Amino acid sequence: xxxxxxxxxxxxxxxxxxxxxxxxxxxxxxxxxxxxxxxxxxxxxxxxxxxxxxxxxxxxxxxxxxxxxxxxxxxxxxxxxxxxxxxxxxxxxxxxxxxxxxxxxxxxxxxxxxxxxxxxxxxxxxxxxxxxxxxxxxxxxxxxxxxxxxxxxxxxxxxxxxxxxxxxxxxxxxxxxxxxxxxxxxxxxxxxxxxxxxxxxxxxxxxxxxxxxxxxxxxxxxxxxxxxxxxx
Amino acid sequence: xxxxxxxxxxxxxxxxxxxxxxxxxxxxxxxxxxxxxxxxxxxxxxxxxxxxxxxxxxxxxxxxxxxxxxxxxxxxxxxxxxxxxxxxxxxxxxxxxxxxxxxxxxxxxxxxxxxxxxxxxxxxxxxxxxxxxxxxxxxxxxxxxxxxxxxxxxxxxxxxxxxxxxxxxxxxxxxxxxxxxxxxxxxxxxxxxxxxxxxxxxxxxxxxxxxxxxxxxxxxxxxxxxxxxxxxxxxxxxxxxxxxxxxxxxxxxxxxxxxxxxxxxxxxxxxxxxxxxxxxxxxxxxxxxxxxxxxxxxxxxxxxxxxxxxxxxxxxxxxxxxxxxxxxxxxxxxxxxxxxxx
Numbered sequence: 366x367x368x369x370x371x372x373x374x375x376x377x378x379x380x381x382x383x384x385x386x387x388x389x390x391x392x393x394x395x396x397x398x399x400x401x402x403x404x405x406x407x408x409x410x411x412x413x414x415x416x417x418x419x420x421x422x423x424x425x426x427x428x429x430x431x432x433x434x435x436x437x438x439x440x441x442x443x444x445x446x447x448x449x450x451x452x453x454x455x456x457x458x459x460x461x462x463x464x465x466x467x468x469x470x471x472x473x474x475x476x477x478x479x480x481x482x483x484x485x486x487x488x489x490x491x492x493x494x495x496x497x498x499x500x501x502x503x504x505x506x507x508x509x510x511x512x513x514x515x516x517x518x519x520x521x522x523x524x525x526x527x528x529x530x531x532x533x534x535x536x537x538x539x540x541x542x543x544x545x546x547x548x549x550x551x552x553x554x555x556x557x558x559x560x561x562x563x564x565x566x567x568x569x570x571x572x573x574x575x576x577x578x579x580x581x582x583x584x585x586x587x588x589x590x591x592x593x594x595x596x597x
Numbered sequence: 598x599x600x601x602x603x604x605x606x607x608x609x610x611x612x613x614x615x616x617x618x619x620x621x622x623x624x625x626x627x628x629x630x631x632x633x634x635x636x637x638x639x640x641x642x643x644x645x646x647x648x649x650x651x652x653x654x655x656x657x658x659x660x661x662x663x664x665x666x667x668x669x670x671x672x673x674x675x676x677x678x679x680x681x682x683x684x685x686x687x688x689x690x691x692x693x694x695x696x697x698x699x700x701x702x703x704x705x706x707x708x709x710x711x712x713x714x715x716x717x718x719x720x721x722x723x724x725x726x727x728x729x730x731x732x733x734x735x736x737x738x739x740x741x742x743x744x745x746x747x748x749x750x751x752x753x754x755x756x757x758x759x760x761x762x763x764x765x766x767x768x769x770x771x772x773x774x775x776x777x778x779x780x781x782x783x784x785x786x787x788x789x790x791x792x793x794x795x796x797x798x799x800x801x802x803x804x805x806x807x808x809x810x811x812x813x814x815x816x817x818x819x820x821x822x823x824x825x826x827x828x829x830x831x832x833x834x835x836x837x838x839x840x841x842x843x844x845x846x847x848x849x850x851x852x853x854x855x856x857x858x859x860x861x862x863x864x865x866x867x868x869x870x871x872x873x874x875x876x877x878x879x880x881x882x883x884x885x886x887x888x889x890x891x892x893x894x895x896x897x898x899x900x901x902x903x904x905x906x907x908x909x910x911x912x913x914x915x916x917x918x919x920x921x922x923x924x925x926x927x928x929x930x931x932x933x934x935x936x937x938x939x
Contacts, residue, residue, distance in 0.1 A: 369833045370884055380880060399870070400877045407877040410790035411885060537837070542828060555828030559838070 370420070371533040371540045374444060375427035383441070387432060394428040397421075416541060423530075513568075513581040515549040521571050522547075536566040543567065546582075551590055557583055642936040643748070643756045645775035646862075649795030651682065651762035653783045654864040657902065657912060658925065659759040660688040664913040665929030667721035671754040674713055676724040678771050679761035680736060683726025689716050690910045693727035701747070702740050709747040718914070722753070736767050745774050755936070762791075764798040772799050773806070777932065778859035779893060782878065784871040789878065792861075793886075800832060800857050800888055807853045813839050813846045832887045860893040862928065867898045894928035897921045 368377055376383050379393040400407050401417045401424065408417055431437045522532065529547075533540045545553040546564060554560055561583045568578035646659045659675055667673045677685035677698065686693055694714045700706045701724075713722040736744075748756060760771045772778050778799070782792045798821060805817045819825040820835040829835050836854065840847025863875045875892025882888045897920040905912040916922050 369887075373884070380884075396873075396877070396880075399873070400880060406784065406786050406789050407874065408881055410786060411793045411881060539831075539834065541830070542834075545828070553828060556826065559828065559841070562841075 369533075369537070369539060370423075371530055372537070375430050375440065378423050378427040379431070385431075390428065390431050394424065394432075397424040415544075419540065512585055513564075513578040514585060515547040515582075518564075518567060518571070518578075518582070519547040521573060525571055527571075532567060532570050535570050536563075538563050538566060549586065549589065551586065551593060554586060557587070560586065640936055641754060641756070642777060642932070643758065643775040644777045644779060644932065645758040645760055645772045646779045646781060647760045647768070647772045647795060647799075648781040648788070649762060649764055649791035650788050653781050653788055654896075655679070655781050656685045656688040656759050657906070658779070658781055658862055658864060658896070659757050660685060660911055661913040661922070661925040662929045662932065663721055663755070663757050664718055664911055665926050666755050666933060667718050669929070669933065670720065671933070672720050672722075672752075673755045673757065674722040674724065674751055674753040675716075675757045675759065676748065677726035678758045680726055680767075682761050685759050686723060686725045686727050687909065688906070688911065689718075689723060690914075691716060691723070691725075694723070694725040695728075697725045697727050698744075699726070699728070702736070702744060709744075709751060713751075718911070741767055741770060745770065748774065755932070764795050766802065769795075769799050769802045772859075773803055777935065779862050780859050780890070781862050781864050782874070783865045784863065784867070784874050789874075792878070793882075796859065796882065796888060796890070797832070797886065799859070800854070800886070801835070803857045804835075804850050804853055808839075808846065808850060810843060810846055812842050813850065816842065831885060836887075854887065855889070857888060859888075859890050861890055862893050863895040865898040866895045871895070893931060894924050896924045896928075 370378075376385070379385075379390065379397060381389055381393045385393070398421070399405065401412075401420050403409075403414065403417065405417075412420070429436070430440050522529075529540045529543045532538070532543055536543075542553075542555070542563065544550075546560075546567065555563070561579045564582045565575045565579035569575040644662070646655050646662075648655055656677075656679070663673045663675045675685060675689075677683040679685070680698075683697075691714075696706065696712045696714065698712060701709050701712050706712055709724070712724050714725060716723050748758070758771050758775060761768055772795075780792055780796065782788050801817050801821050805814055808814045808817055816827070816829070816835060816838050819827050820829040820832075823830075827838065829838055832854065836847060836851055839850055861875045861878060863871065866872050866874070872895050875895055879890050879892055882890050899916075899919055899921045901916040901919045902912055902921055905915045908915070913922055913925060917926065
């Protein structure tokens with residue numbers, strides 16, 4: 366079985382070997398652009414336009430990272446680094462330098478390998494100073510004490526400066542599904558037992574009170590679904 | 598009129614009439630001396646040719662590959678499993694045979710060998726589906742099981758199944774019977790869409806047949822419904838869901854998933870981008886469905902194919918040196934090579 370698209374590294378995204386030449390990278394990039402373009406017969410029947418757009422973004426990011434020698438060297442080094450191990454006592458990852466926390470939206474995704482391939486270490490609010498403070502602001506601003514919504518999760522994530530791929534990398538939940546959770550896509554969300562687990566993992570990654578957020582979010586979705594049924 | 602290849606008495610009154618009308622000859626007896634390379638040992642191969650859509654050239658490709666292999670000295674039997682839409686005999690330039698697959702399914706003959714007909718091409722037999730009013734939809738479970746078991750027993754080097762359009766279980770099960778599943782696609786959106794749907798359904802059915810426990814099977818059945826509410830959109834989602842349910846079953850299904858390896862044939866390729874369609878579809882399948890497929894051949898669109906069909910002549914006998922003919926010849930050699938390696 367292959368890696369989930371959200372778990373693929375830049376080489377896997379472009380389907381090239383880690384020894385690929387610049388010509389091979391260029392050629393793979395052109396091919397991927399053709400496959401995922403909006404008028405492509407190959408992908409239009411299997412992927413939604415939004416999915417294709419996201420894939421093209423990843424393809425572009427992979428290309429720009431690998432085509433430049435220096436950024437490729439740094440990226441290769443980041444791939445060679447072992448993934449952070451879990452702390453067996455509390456299940457959380459150990460604290461890490463701030464540079465390893467995911468990149469902030471709006472910055473160049475390939476400006477450093479750690480930014481281009483983020484790992485969500487150090488995001489527990491009690492350990493990750495700035496990110497933690499930002500989260501607290503979001504919690505207060507959104508009044509999470511009453512209800513956890515998809516918008517709250519998104520804003521909490523953005524305040525932490527991580528993208529969905531980083532969350533997906535940690536939780537192994539697909540980017541698309543995470544997007545559905547944020548958008549509260551009632552027609553796409555899984556059954557409650559899975560949804561609760563997904564939201565719990567997502568909230569845990571952001572250093573939130575995962576159980577409470579999951580409970581609140583699921584209750585909200587249940588209520589929205591019930592309302593939807595009543596109106597139809 | 599093609600003749601039966603197997604010398605075996607037919608049973609029943611109807612069968613008796615059939616027997617009088619056709620001269621019978623064993624399949625082995627009709628073969629000509631084999632070519633030198635044909636002496637290399639091979640494992641018997643069942644090859645299914647599907648695509649999920651009608652009118653994409655499945656019968657042309659089945660007949661052409663069969664002819665190529667038969668001319669290389671291999672004993673080949675083609676089975677028209679396109680129940681309700683059979684026309685493989687036409688692609689071979691034959692009139693509708695009087696005995697067909699339906700006679701075996703409905704027990705008007707006793708063995709499946711009784712319905713293998715001569716085609717005029719040495720080493721090549723045909724089980725036609727002509728005149729059969731069965732459809733895949735109304736094939737009963739026990740009829741299908743008996744048919745699939747008897748197909749496995751046919752003594753030949755290659756058995757080709759030309760299967761019909763659609764994604765019903767009966768159709769998919771024919772596809773999954775084969776060691777080599779060939780998926781024919783033409784460079785049109787509807788064909789590509791149907792091919793993906795056929796692939797996903799075949800893949801899920803492949804997993805379902807190996808799944809133990811009602812929970813895993815229920816999840817797979819959910820996944821078969823593209824609008825399921827469990828959020829299972831791709832095989833990745835499914836396998837993760839099964840693993841969350843039962844880790845051992847999840848691991849076992851992941852191993853099973855790796856044994857599903859169909860191959861693409863792009864038919865009617867007109868432009869350079871059409872030639873790239875096969876590798877591109879394979880890439881999408883690997884990355885977004887987790888299914889490992891490769892492209893066996895890209896067959897060019899040529900007027901001579903139409904000319905052969907119009908003249909009711911087997912294309913590979915009339916225009917073997919055309920570009921399309923050469924592509925099909927290479928595909929046949931590739932299949933032969935694969936069966937020798939196994």
